[in-house]
Amino acid sequence: MPSISEDPCVVTPSPVTPPPAIRLHSRDDVVIARGQLVGGTILPGEGVTVSGLIPPGHKVAVRAIAEGEAVRRYGQIIGFASRPIAAGEHVHTHNVAMGEFARDYAFCADTKTTAMAATPATFNGIVRADGRIATRNYIGVLTSVNCSATVARAIADHFRRDIHPEVLAPFPNVDGVVALTHGAGCAVDPEGEGLALLQRTLGGYAAHPNFAGVLVIGLGCETNQISRLMETQGLKEAEFLKTFNIQDTGGTAKTVARGIELVGGMLAEANQVKRQPVPAAHLVVGLQCGGSDGYSGISANPALGAAVDRLVAHGGTAILSETPEIYGAEHLLTRRAVTRAVGEKLVARIRWWEDYCARHHAAMNNNPSAGNKAGGLTTVLEKSLGGIAKAGHTNLVEVYEYAQHVDAKGLVFMDTPGYDPISATGQVAGGANLICFTTGRGSAYGCAPTPSLKIATNDALWNRQQEDMDLNCGSILSGQKSIDEMGAELFQLMLDTASGTLSRSEIHGYGQNEFVPWQIGAIT
Known part of the structure; x- marks a missing residue:
């Protein structure tokens, strides 16, 4: 049986058949179905028998949860029971809702020294006359x-x-x-x-x-x-x-x-132009997730996070974005802010979004989408906790507004909507020369002039839509590979793509229609 770390999202591989459900944290009230579960299925190690049909990637209660009580996944609150939930029951939108709760921002509490790579990685880039580095021409x-x-x-x-x-x-x-x-x-x-x-x-x-x-x-x-x-x-x-x-x-x-x-x-x-070896420190990678599912925060997003940790160790930059999709999990980023001022910038953007939604009579929980919910995500809180896994474990060094030029090295945050084309457009405007895009439901996104890699969260998606996917992280769910192994594989794919290897979306000719600047304000 795979061993489950206290660190959320870490599932170590096992040579034996994995159990039917995944526990992510010892404090969790739910486990995640690896595949479709039918009533009567016993969940080993949980002392729970499944009641009714549970779709793949969806949640099963491992204890009785009273109405109004917090529901936890990743060891964090993802919502509150809207009615009593029995052990073994399907946990989703029919019995979980949003609610207010305090977040401990604990600015800078979890910062740590980044160990830089002894031998810098390289890719074959294009050096412009003014010294700027390109991945495409x-x-x-x-x-x-x-x-x-x-x-x-x-x-x-x-x-x-x-x-x-x-x-x-x-x-x-x-x-x-x-x-x-x-x-x-x-x-x-x-x-x-x-x-x-x-x-x-x-x-x-x-x-x-x-x-x-x-x-x-x-x-x-x-x-x-x-x-x-x-x-x-x-x-x-x-x-x-x-x-x-x-x-x-x-x-x-x-x-x-x-x-x-x-x-x-x-x-x-x-x-x-001629390509030549340049340090990986010149990579600026925009992090995206679209068509997310219940597996996104278990496989592809943590694998991308492991690749980001490698990128930062080699002196590169990663841009986390989609502010509505870190909502409710922002306290996990403020704890990693290198200064209180950086953390306060992030909180200020969260407050802007709360006000923006209120002015338009909207709610932050309008995100997730219908497809996200069909894939097992219940609230924006749950989606956010899985989404920030893309950022790995490194320090948060700066916060930028939409389309601002990114000049910091390391993990940064750019304020953008959750809608992927608008978000990625802002990242590219800020200087991203590579996009990494995780998906659980499937995506056909591409970008120009910046190549975009699409990373599948599960085998079913990979088998169904392989022509649009660049990497499959489903082997994490099956226990065949660890998150760190997939992170190393993805980091190498990033270097190869930056060196000129075409992504799937480039082969299909995507990119021109996906340029979507963020429009706000009155049009008269």
């Missing part, structure tokens, strides 16, 4: 406003290898030309937070190392004027950063022709 077409989206896509389509393979054939070192369009840019407060967020996002992409060159195209009369965008983001037009407007150029056809000409003029120089 794209040319980007950005838009200041939705009104210029169609021409931007027409320009990028001219260079698509699946439509016009002959155009980029002489330039094999160019990964592609991508148009990243959006639905905003006008009818907003010119001095408001919404426009500032959009400009910060566009600025981060325009300066991203994974772009060898960038065009920024506007209509001409929009609120998000290109001149103002360039000024606020400290950008200047140059040989590989060009801007122009449809109205000034003379219309759609002339704008498309102008864009094709400008991109064409960048290709020869962009093709000159």
Whole structure:
């Protein structure tokens, strides 16, 4: 039988058939079904007989829980019994609800010295002329406003290898030309937070190392004027950063022709890049989980956390995000903050979200999604506790607002929504040159210009949707591999992908439609 550590999420492998349910912590009131459980199943070591049908990844009560009493998983509160729950009963939305409880933030209580790797790991990166390190080599077409989206896509389509393979054939070192369009840019407060967020996002992409060159195209009369965008983001037009407007150029056809000409003029120089070994300290990895299930916090997320611990030990950076999906578990991060000020920044973002939801008559427990619940997650508290496992065990060194440039080394937090495309867009704007994306229900997400690795939590998902998955962590659930072993495997996959190995989503051509800047504020 696998041994269960007092450390949440640690399940050590065993050569024998694993038991039908997983206990994560000695204080837990529930265990997690490895597969579907039927009534009458006896849970070894728990002294409990299952009552009724329990789906895979769902929870079984291991003791009687009174109405109003806290329910614990990972040794932490995931909700409160909305009615009496008997031992052996299915524990889910029908008998567990959210409730208020105090969190002990204990700022800096669990910080520790990070042991740096004796021999730094490397990957084959692209070194830009100014010293920035890239993992991919794209040319980007950005838009200041939705009104210029169609021409931007027409320009990028001219260079698509699946439509016009002959155009980029002489330039094999160019990964592609991508148009990243959006639905905003006008009818907003010119001095408001919404426009500032959009400009910060566009600025981060325009300066991203994974772009060898960038065009920024506007209509001409929009609120998000290109001149103002360039000024606020400290950008200047140059040989590989060009801007122009449809109205000034003379219309759609002339704008498309102008864009094709400008991109064409960048290709020869962009093709000159050569990969070379660089320290893994140049990796900036955005951490995402989407389509999560009851296994996410047991297999894929802790495995990603183990890879993050390795990355940090090699001097790299990991960006944890999705603020609504750490809600109720933020106290476990404040305890790891390197200073009280860093911890207070995180709490301030939590308070902002509470106020934001209240203003819109929403609730933080609107997250999890229907798919999350079908996969066994009952409340946002439970989802959050599993989600922060992606952050490993290292110190929290800084907290950033959405799309801010990340310049710290180590584990950082960026405030974003839980919606994956918006969250990852902010991370890439902040400098992420690799995304690691865990999923239990299945995901078809991809990103540009930053490659995205998708990590399955269970064998069933891997077998069903293997064409979209880059790594399977189901072997943790079966006891065949430990979390640390999977973490080492994932860390190597991160290095390989940063070196140019294509992710599944890149093979399928994902990335352009997944650029989704966060829109907040009134649209008038």
